[in-house]
Amino acid sequence: MTGPAAAEKLRLVVIETTSAIQQRRALAGAARSALIVALREQLICRPSCEDALAAWGLDPLPPVYLPQPQPQPQPQPQPQLTAHTVGGPANMPNDVDVHPPAPAGMGSGADVRELATATAARDAAVTALTGLRRSIRARAIRALVDDEFGGGFRHYALLVDRFLVGLGLDPLPRAYPVSVLADLMLRVGEGTVQDAYDAARATMRAVGRTVPDTARPWTAYGWTIHDAVTCDRDGWRMPWQHEYQMLLRGHITLEGAGTAAEALVRTDLTCALAGVDHRLTMVTATVEPAGIDRWLDPERD
Incomplete structure (x- = not known):
């Protein structure tokens, strides 16, 4: 040139x-x-x-x-x-x-x-x-x-x-806070009712989460419904509720965030309970208006 x-x-x-x-x-x-x-x-x-x-x-x-x-x-x-x-x-x-x-x-x-x-x-x-x-x-x-x-x-x-x-920089990332409640029925074998409770907690421990990470960006914990425990010839049937708390980015509407959260929960439970005799009866998502994401990464965000 x-x-x-x-x-x-x-x-x-x-x-x-x-x-x-x-x-x-x-x-x-x-x-x-x-x-x-x-x-x-x-x-x-x-x-x-x-x-x-x-x-x-x-x-x-x-x-x-x-x-x-x-x-x-x-x-x-x-x-x-x-x-x-x-x-x-x-x-x-x-x-x-x-x-x-x-x-x-x-x-x-x-x-x-x-x-x-x-x-x-x-x-x-x-x-x-x-x-x-x-x-x-x-x-x-x-x-x-x-x-x-x-x-x-x-x-x-x-x-x-x-x-x-x-300063003319981008705002902090926004995310929808979502609570997802999953209702399950677990078959936990024979023994006493306390044995059934212990077996249910041991089974669901794999699905618990106290700190989010990239692969599973949520916290999760669960509990039994004591009044609804039943027993038949195949053993104890233990109702269990598992609650997920997550913050989801990249969704335009509350409905979209709720649908995505339900899908994440179903996938997580399917993978974590593979080989476990269970039935997922209901998944319900509650979405709040978007706010600043609490799970921020100084290098990524």
Whole structure:
């Protein structure tokens, strides 16, 4: 690529570089200001504030911090968008020099090198911007996951959500809270009624869940219905109720979330009770309006 085409391509690359640099400067200033306001309002402690600033590569708090509101960052003057003005802000990798464009008539090799240098600078600027966005988001979610606020999840999740959105980042993931109640009838052999209870609990222990994970994103526990236990010539018939609690993302309606939850429960019970003499009599899902997902992953979300 030579001549006017190379010059136009170079001009566009410089514009993209300048835009990424300005966006990172604005994001860094807004994030630092928002943190200091949160510290002043005692929403976060100083160690957490300092940790976040360090994680984001931003200037630390002054040695003697006076809790006064910080001025909002002022818009930076628009630089002249030419190939002569490619640079980087503080705290951003900027080890690539961009030289002025080649004079008219320069050979194709020089044009290619000039464009390659400018493209590398553009990529470095975009990478720095993307990295800061991810770092801010991950640290904010980590504060929620680790309960650094020391209060109710819902209240502080809304504050973190507002913080992220105010910086132009995506809100926290939403999910539908779903409770699913499964009614089963278990055949648990002979012996005393206590033997039947013990056998039912041992059988259903495989279906219990206290901590969600990727494969089974729910908690689950169950109990017998004592008044409905019966015995016939084939042994005890033990009614059992098993309740699942889950948060489901990616569904548009409550009905869709409920249908998906019921399907997950049926599949889980079928797999966990393979080879067990049982009958699933009813599965009922109750869905609440979507809210911020409690099971957040700082790296994934």
